[in-house]
Amino acid sequence: MTTGLKLSNVHKAMLGETILFSGLNRDERNALLACATIVRYQTHDMLFHQGERGEYFYCVLTGFARLYRLGGDNQEGDIRICEPGDSFAECLVTDGGDYRYGAQAMEHSILARFNLEQVRALVEHRPHIGIAIMRSLSQHLLSTIDCLASDRMQTAPQRVATYLLTHCKPEGLAAKMRLPFQKSLLARKLGLAPEALSRAFSSLRAAGVTVSGRSIEISNLNVLKTIPAITSRHAP
Amino acid sequence: MTTGLKLSNVHKAMLGETILFSGLNRDERNALLACATIVRYQTHDMLFHQGERGEYFYCVLTGFARLYRLGGDNQEGDIRICEPGDSFAECLVTDGGDYRYGAQAMEHSILARFNLEQVRALVEHRPHIGIAIMRSLSQHLLSTIDCLASDRMQTAPQRVATYLLTHCKPEGLAAKMRLPFQKSLLARKLGLAPEALSRAFSSLRAAGVTVSGRSIEISNLNVLKTIPAITSRHAP
DNA sequence: GCTCCCACTTGATGCAGATCAACTTTCACC
């Protein structure tokens, strides 16, 4: 890990595009930027461990961070995969406390790191910065709810179909995409074992999904949209 | 449903105890209270449907509200069971939009209903009210993460054991408790079919858990704490 | 171009929990 570098203009520009900075004017942006430094991590580096005292929250600039919970028996349960633009651990801004999950870089990654105490002080008299953090929290809450609901209602092929439909670039009825990361990471994101993801892709071949490495082609989006219906119920 | 009543002093006192109102001074409390009215619902009444335009967020005073997602095939997936003191749908304060889940009263229930637009206006120049909402959102995010992690890592008996350990009143090594609602609602909360909850309770009998209606007795808390280890791994 | 390693795939097996069905208990209401 490389620690505590100053933000370049490129970094500031990247942060300006994130949800966290949306709706802030120039002054407010600068005030929030003043709480941040840049940190770099290698693949598999830990950003922080579950249970450690929370000192910073983070925003991914490049690479990926994996958030996960520890269970009994040394097992790990993935909570969320953070991509460029995503922030995490802002939930500690209000009350501080310990990190409630671990965070690990899954590629060579660059992140902005915000000092919780400084941001907390800022929010005291800058309502718009508070609103920006609320917006970010709201979105994380809704996406975690999405995740929980799909875990409870959808099968593996359904979850994969949903992921493809929400991430592909349509070209008429067909579509293409390239996975932004390894399949094993996608499996974690979807709450599946890597083998289950692989089998889900095979079963989607019948629905016109062709997978080659990270490249995926979909021959008919409408067919893919029916996957939930097909797989979810036994024909009479 | 009974709609739009003014808040009594009792209601105001109850709201004062909630996380949403924590950390607010007298002025701020009154400002927030001014956005609220009281509504009453009968068992199974819908507070709002998924996809409807969001107009209010809610705080439970008495009774229970069930939040759930609709899936394909008319299935419903439960997101959260809200008890007295819990608030929900505050995630719409920042940006508005539609309700992302349905909410249903599971008993005769009384709730405070806050006008989103009024609260949004309030937050613009009252940082502490924004912070209070952030605190509430942070807590919901963390508890949804708990839920997701336990869905992904724990078996049914483990989840039930965890629920008991976090909700019982210890008396030395033993403990007692009374379920605040029907077992079918607890099953929903834990993401289980009612039959699975029933079987989980039977399997916990061996760990000294006695269930009679809504009354539960635990003979030895330490034994219950080991359930995760026992059930999670096959002995060699 | 060859090789090694790691990601991925495929097959076989086992288990947790959903589902369906029947029965029992509980509770509300007359």
Place this chain on the structure above:
DNA sequence: GGTGAAAGTTGATCTGCATCAAGTGGGAGC
């Protein structure tokens, strides 16, 4: 206190996914 409907339990079966165990393939490095 009796009656009916809802809630909960128990048993049998089935399905989806995890797990374990071999393979296969592809990309980085020499």
